[in-house]
Amino acid sequence: MTPFDYTRAEGSAAAVKQVSGSAKATFLGGGTCLIDLMKLHVENHDLLVDITPLPLDRIEATAGGGVRIGANVRNSELAHDATIYKNYPALSEALLSGASPQLRNMATVGGNLMQRTRCPYFRNGFSPCNKREPKSGCAAKDGYNRSHAVLGVSEHCIATHPSDMCVALIAFDAVVKTHGPKGERAIPITDFHLVPGDTPDRETVLEHGELITAVELPAAPWAMRSHYLKVRDRASYEFALASAAVALEVVDGVIKTARVALGGVATKPWRAADAEKSLVGQKPGAPAFAATAEMATKGVAPRQFNGFKVALVRRVIVRALETVAAMK
Ligand code: SF4
Numbered sequence: 001m002t003p004f005d006y007t008r009a010e011g012s013a014a015a016v017k018q019v020s021g022s023a024k025a026t027f028l029g030g031g032t033c034l035i036d037l038m039k040l041h042v043e044n045h046d047l048l049v050d051i052t053p054l055p056l057d058r059i060e061a062t063a064g065g066g067v068r069i070g071a072n073v074r075n076s077e078l079a080h081d082a083t084i085y086k087n088y089p090a091l092s093e094a095l096l097s098g099a100s101p102q103l104r105n106m107a108t109v110g111g112n113l114m115q116r117t118r119c120p121y122f123r124n125g126f127s128p129c130n131k132r133e134p135k136s137g138c139a140a141k142d143g144y145n146r147s148h149a150v151l152g153v154s155e156h157c158i159a160t161h162p163s164d165m166c167v168a169l170i171a172f173d174a175v176v177k178t179h180g181p182k183g184e185r186a187i188p189i190t191d192f193h194l195v196p197g198d199t200p201d202r203e204t205v206l207e208h209g210e211l212i213t214a215v216e217l218p219a220a221p222w223a224m225r226s227h228y229l230k231v232r233d234r235a236s237y238e239f240a241l242a243s244a245a246v247a248l249e250v251v252d253g254v255i256k257t258a259r260v261a262l263g264g265v266a267t268k269p270w271r272a273a274d275a276e277k278s279l280v281g282q283k284p285g286a287p288a289f290a291a292t293a294e295m296a297t298k299g300v301a302p303r304q305f306n307g308f309k310v311a312l313v314r315r316v317i318v319r320a321l322e323t324v325a326a327m328k
Pocket of ligand 1: 120121122128130131132138139140141156157158
């Protein structure tokens with residue numbers, strides 16, 4: 001690991017000033033992703049500003065009936081929060097499906113939003129990788145790409161976004177609150193992560209030195225009928241091959257509100273907005289769900305080893321919707 005300086009933040013404004021003042025400085029939350037990447041020399045920083053002393057660790061009700069989640073809230077705490085468990089169950093399920101209990105006790109909400117891909121060519125430090133080293137190429141395109149994305153890909157990168165939490169957040173229209181060198185921002189999570197395009201090294205809309213302070217979930221009574229389904233190679237401590245966060249509001253036997261978000265198959269947490277619209281006004285059931293799954297995977301671009309993900313994610317969508325439709 002490259003030597004670095006460490007300092008504890010004494011306030012959000014001071015932390016922003018410290019990080020924005022040095023091109024190689026960054027914020028340190030739980031460190032579960034960042035420290036790994038620094039040990040692998042994939043990321044090299046000269047200064048870590050530890051933000052865990054900042055008072056960003058609360059889960060509070062908002063005036064509009066939603067929830068404000070501080071950026072330093074640990075994944076385990078959020079998963080077991082009574083309000084989240086009852087009103088946004090897919091978020092709780094998504095969090096509990098990620099990593100291990102020890103990692104969830106350390107990982108923060110802000111860090112989870114900034115989680116980086118598990119593409120092995122990115123992490124090994126020596127393969128051509130446009131994300132790690134711009135314009136060096138992409139070893140995954142013609143390499144062993146079984147775990148890679150089929151949606152949102154470009155000629156320059158096909159890496160999946162690894163987060164489970166973000167898939168549920170995008171289904172619930174979460175908003176990311178930040179404090180940066182130019183002031184405060186509220187960023188809809190649909191706009192927060194970027195598809196790779198020709199700049200896969202740029203993964204979010206955050207500017208250097210912009211600190212995530214919270215995530216807000218709007219009031220969403222329909223979210224009580226939601227579910228996160230994750231399929232992976234082993235039962236725990238594994239990233240998704242395909243996952244879906246879905247929600248349904250059914251009134252008088254007809255779907256009034258629908259949410260379909262996907263993980264494990266796309267380069268960013270993926271909201272299947274057209275598929276959601278296709279469900280509205282329909283009766284919940286196999287024909288509607290199968291058509292939705294087809295629509296959610298429109299435009300897929302599989303490579304040599306990941307074509308199985310197309311059929312898999314369609315089945316995940318259908319099963320998740322069936323589960324929610326059967327909820328009392
Ligand atoms: Fe790098 Fe993306 Fe290609 Fe993986 S898929 S090697 S992260 S450019």
